[in-house]
Amino acid sequence: MGGEYLLVDLQKQSDNEIEQKKHLGMMEYMLKHIKARDILNLWQSLLEKFESSIEIDKENGFIYIKWLLWYSDAKVSEDKQVELAKIIAKHLNKTDQEGLMRTIADKYIDEGIARGMQIGEARGMQIGEVKGKYEVAKNMLYAGSDISFISKVTGLSISEINKLSGSQ
Structure with a gap:
């Protein structure tokens, strides 16, 4: 495990060098250009440059394309996600489109x-917090605490506390 490692600086490699790596080149190309402002354009370029590698990726269950989708997802705004799906679909046959689009849809559903x-959860916490205030106010009323003091402690209005005292 303590062997030597090779560090590859993708920024110094030309796109042509990366394209020659075929299937692995897809990953390297995306990693090199992930900071591009226009991710849709990056995807279009990637799919055009690595068209022959898409078939290899298909044989492997579209592992690279799926990974690249997950990797670049944070850079694609919600309003552009449908457009990205269309760009990818243009480069796949109908059957492959359905499978991959289902993967994309599942991700968005998740x-x-x-x-x-x-x-x-946030709403539940808010509701629980309010119920807790009412429960504390009821207990304080039962213990004989002053209504204005209960209001200060719980944050409930005096009229809300008066309603509670009438419902005891």
Whole structure:
């Protein structure tokens, strides 16, 4: 494990050198240009330059294209994701499009579910926090605490506390 390693500076390699590496070149090309402002253009260029490598990637379950999608996803705004899917689809046959697009769709569905869960969790916490305030206020009322003091402690309005005292 302590052997020698070779550091490759992709920025110093020409695109032609990278293209000659065929399948591996896809990965290196994306890594070299990932900071490009126009990721859609980068994808278009990658798919055109490595057209012959797409077939090799297909035989491997589109492992590189899927990885590159995940890798570049943070750089693609939500409004451009459909356009990216169209760019990729142009370079695939119908059957391959469906499989790969399903992968893309699954990723966006997973992101949507995660986002929804975060929102739901935040709302649940807010609801729990409010219920907790009411529970504390009820206990303080039961213990005989002054309504203005309860209001200060819980942050509930005096009218809300009066409603609670009427419902006991």
